[in-house]
Amino acid sequence: MDGEVALYTEDLGVRYYIQRGVVKALDDVNFRLYKASLTGVVGESGCGKSTLGRAIIRVLPPNGEITSGRIIYNGVNIVELSEEEMRKLRGREIGLVMQDPMTSLDPLMSVKDHLLETILEHIEVSRDEALKMAEEALSSVGLSRELLKSYPHQLSGGQRQRVAIALATVLKPKILIADEPTTALDVIVQKKVLDLIEDLMRELSLTVMLITHDIALAAERADYIGVMYAGHLVEYGRVDQVIEDPQHPYTQLLLKSVPDIENISMVQSIPGLPPDLVNPPPGCRFHPRCPYKMDICIREEPKMIEVGEGHYVACLLRRR
């Protein structure tokens, strides 16, 4: 049975404004995160995964804006919170870890200053207590306190990513958004960092949103999976539902594109490219690449429908 929902979005829409026009980066996204579980968000590059993660914590790039929909956390629509109220949630209730550990720390500040600054910004403790919290946070990500005095350039990629995770979790938030936290790391370190996130999840009963372009990785680690395509959430459900019984043609193709150890020659990449989001195709955004395209797909935009318990898909083929 499903647990409690920690956060959900309703018809979320995000736009980026560029010289060429308006990028429709997210449209009608209905997404949810269940408490103390790990939800993977997958899809090809440019389909809006990071945008969704950053919209939830409301740190979009300066030319981006949430233009419609709601994000409900603890019964409150956080889209309507003032900048100051939102700031208090960031880091304290919702943490973010970004893709590239090389660039996500301030090169001019030591690890200690990063941690202290974050702690002191949110809670009223003495410097000594804050320092103790900082040390605990470091040891909880498996780093020695010796590293407190280090500057980012003195750390390895894996160490930096651990520091970034320590920073995002030092205040024991409820939700952790990890945006491709391991893409820039080598395979062994990747696994360690993901194990670490799972450990923290259990320890702090964290709700984790793991953004990744690697559906195999999501299948292995996640409890729930959301599949995104061209700014739409096209499929969402428990990991077994989505992986074993994929309903959207795009999800099926994504799964086929996974290199299979027994059968490497079977790998097929999805033909074609994701569309330009300034002028997305009408109707279903996937229709130009869809092997099951019907006439109606060009005209009508599919809505999310429930095909199994908690298993949703946005495809006109599944409409009864």
Next chain:
Amino acid sequence: MGKLANYLVVRSLLAIPTILVLVTLVFILMRLTGDPIAAMVGMKAPPEVIAELRHKAGLDLPIHEQYIRYITGVFTGDLGKTLLYDRPVIKDILDHFPATLELTIYSFIISVLIGVFTGTVAAINQGKFEDVLMRFYGIFTYAIFIPWFGLLLQMVFGNWLGIIPIGGRLSAYISPPPFITGLYTIDSLLTGRLDAFFDALRHLIGPSFTLGIVLSGSYTRIVRANLVDILSQDFITAARARGLRDSLVIKHALKNALIPVITLMGLEFAILLTGAVLTETTFSWNGLGSYLVDMIRNSDYIAVQGTVVFFAIFVSIISVIVDALYAIIDPRIRY
């Protein structure tokens, strides 16, 4: 710290070749026409006078001997004696230098403050009206002709409104403070001469704002460019995502954006000195720039050569200081 000291020593030694090149260049330059004395004194002068001046300046020696004497002089602080008054050039230079230093320090501070402020405003309002306005400010100040701006200030604030003096370093009725550093504002504070302090400060307003505003445009531009770049970097997003206040996030960004500005300061310094020559002339500021201009008018070739050499060495020393600052501030630099 031992390593830092080491680095500084090495960096200072590296300045010597630069100084040598510049100083040699000045030497060649001064002999481009074959006979600087004739060029400066003019053809009308009687040959005996020219011959005597040539002898005094050592120009009758073979060229390599002249060069050796000259280089030895430069490195022992002997820049020769002025043709006109027979005073050691270095003494004249040291008399006039504090005035230039005082002017450049104040102008520098003003330009950096204005530049960082305007550049930051532009960057955090990227693409908006403020940004376009600040970009225009950068271009406009870059193009300002210093004497024009200085004279306008004198006319409006000095003559019409009467709130700043028209020129000079100190009013005639105020006696200069005792010589300690030669910077009036510092010496007067050190000796408790508040009257001299405020008077000197009032005299500094016109020239230092003229020079400061003209130079600020370069800082506006580079601060804006760096800050726009830094603000789009991951660690800024990460800092915001940790719930840091905007002011704190901007502080992070600014710190990083200002590091490359330090390098600019070295280059800007040359422009600062160029500007100082014009500013000093415009404001009857008795510094090294005015001295240089006077000596050229007097056709005092030895003094001109000495002053230009002094400027060359000064610029080289500044670039060493700038590099040292860089090394101290940025933890990424390994020395």
Next chain:
Amino acid sequence: MKSRILGVFKMRGGGFLAAGLIIVITIILLSLLADVITPYSPIKRVGDSFIPPSWEHPFGTNKLGMDMFARIVYGGRTVLSVVILATILSMSIGTALGLISGYVGGKLDRGLSFIMDSIYVFPSLILAIAITAVLGPNIINAIIAIGIIYIPTYFRMVRGQTLQIKASLFIEAARSIGADSLRIMVKYILPNLLPTILVVFSMNAADAILTEAGLAFLGYSVPPPTPDWGFELQVGVNYILSGYWWLIFFPGLMVTLLAMGFALIGEGLTDILNPREVT
């Protein structure tokens, strides 16, 4: 840090470029057509001394009763010819040296670069003053002085670009079909440098104008009766207390406007030639 910016994101260089071109072309036309535009001679008394600006004399008259407007439009000829000849001088020498230095490399390159860098960090006006002082103050020497001090500006840029282009594949290809060095430099590398040279030229022209005006202000450009903006300003210094503002305001304004025109062109060209799209 505001998270919402609507509408057009960034101003394109087009506006800057257009504004700069309008300013520069207007000033060039004014000086070329000086004889047509003003009935007065720039070096003759045409009325009373110190007449404030009026319809008759839009920029007033000076102590000798000369029409300031005439002096300024004719003065433009002096300024423009000095600046254009000087920048052509530094551009050709700087580009040639930079091209050879970057292409040949080795000791020659290191030596030249070191010398150029040393000159580059030296205060340019002081160097220009020293050169004109030695050569003697006249218009030719002003051109030479300004020409020399800006050689490193072109040298540094051209050398850097040459190094980049040299590393690229098509130079290899040209070499393999047996093109000699001179041919490669002139036919293959030089054309690729032109856009950057254009940008450097317009920024440099702004610098050169200010330096020329500075030299003239200090009395090292053309001899007195010839009109020259910087020199007008030196004369104007004497009239601060008398309040003859037009003797100061207009000549200095022209220097600043012309320099700004070129700087605007440079800024616009930079935007257009390397457009950094905000993603």
